[in-house]
Amino acid sequence: MAADNGFTPDFSELGRGEWLTALKGLGEEHGFAEPLGKRHAGIFIEDGDTLLVSFETMSGIEALSETRTPLGFDMVRDHGWSSLSVLSHGDTWFRDPRVFGFFDQLLDDGFFDEFERVVFYGAGPCGYAAAAYSVAAPGARALLLQPQATLDPRVTEWDDRFTDMRRQDFTSRYGFAPDMIDAAEKAWVLYDPYERLDAMHSALFERGNVDRYRMPFFGGALQTDLRLMDILPKLLIEVADGTLDTARFAEHMRARRNHxxxxxxxxxxxxxxxxxxxxxxxxxxxxxxxxxxxxxxxxxxxxxxxxxx
Structure with missing residues (x-):
């Protein structure tokens, strides 16, 4: 059931330039829109007292959303949440001083203190970012789909998928994602144990405040499957409530029988x-x-x- 806030944006018919302009305009109307250099941007939509901080690529939004809007917009429309969508052009792992400064400023301004519940979300490179930047909101919760822990070759030289990123700095601020979630109240990591490199990164997230759930035989695009099965919003709600556990997760996974x-x-x-x-x-x-x-x-x-x- 949709929230009664009249928030129903649909950018499916817009070209890329028009789409970016529309996103910016919507942010300025309902919250704020902030460019973060050439490859990143932050779009905030203010509504309810639960905030979803989602990290997404622009190409991912175009591929996965029928309305070509960030995931957080769905939660605003359907559940009355607030949304902070941090967007990237391509897979950047959000390793950019402008993004560092953005979260520094949000922390200094007490932005996250205005919400009762804060949930960080991302998948793959965006899952890395969701974990890394969650440190800016102590007490937040996080849902991470097959996140990388770091691409520092001194730690993960066994991961040969992203060799072009090995010169990128993963050791300075907001660096090693598993350490950054120490300030979170709870984090949930989902991964396919048969995707060997994803499973190895997942093991680096083993912490007392982390639950890791296996999704065998789903492969390397968990976000796509969870959205197609219409499970992702349910998981986000249970993460926000702190009620996601092994039994609930197993119940959700029953949907795979018809997927x-x-x-x-x-x-x-x-x-x-x-x-x-x-x-x-x-x-x-x-x-x-x-x-x-x-x-x-x-x-x-x-x-x-x-x-x-």
Whole structure:
């Protein structure tokens, strides 16, 4: 049920230049809009006493949002939250002195003290940033999807995915993300244990105030899956309330049984490991509940192989 605040922006028909102008105008109308150098910006929408601080790339917003608006705008519209969207052009891990200064100023101004609850959110490079900058709001909570801990090669030389970022400074202010969440009341880290490098970064976040939840066989785009399954808003609400636990998370994950991208990855895993019996059971289960041509074809192949033995 949408909040009764009349906040329903839709930028889906706008070109990139118009889109940026519209975002800036909306921020100036409902809060503030602040450019942070050439690659970053902050857009604040003021409404309720729960604040979502989300870190997102502009390309990610365009790909994942039907209205081409930041995730926080959904929470303003549907739940009456306030939203601070920190945006980047490309994957920057938000390692920029202008972003440092922005959060310094928010801390000095007591900005976060104006809200009863503050939630930091991000995925991947944005998950790194959400963890790193959460230190500016002691007592906040954070939801982090497959975050990197650092790209400092002295710590994570085993991660060969982002070698072009190894010259970037990850040792100065807001640097090592797992240390930055020490001031948080609680953080939740979600990751796929079969994505080896994501799992290794996740292990660096092991802290007394961190719960780590596994999402096996989802792959490397957890944010996309959680949004498609319509789980992400529920997780954010439970993070804000402090009620997300193992049982609730397991209940949410039941939605994967009706999520074709997950089911396809699961089938690929059973095929790759040559576990034909499990593959047969999976195909029978899926085809009994939904129209799934790929699973129907694979079921026919597995049944033919079994009959030929």
């Amino acid at each position: 074709p991208p997950y089911l396809r990855k699961l089938l690929a895993r059973t095929d790759a490991s040559q576990r034909d019996r499990l593959g047969l059971m999976l195909c029978r289960h899926v085809t009994a509940r939904m129209n799934a041509p790929r699973f129907r074809r694979r079921l026919a192949q597995l049944e033919a192989q079994r009959a030929a033995r």
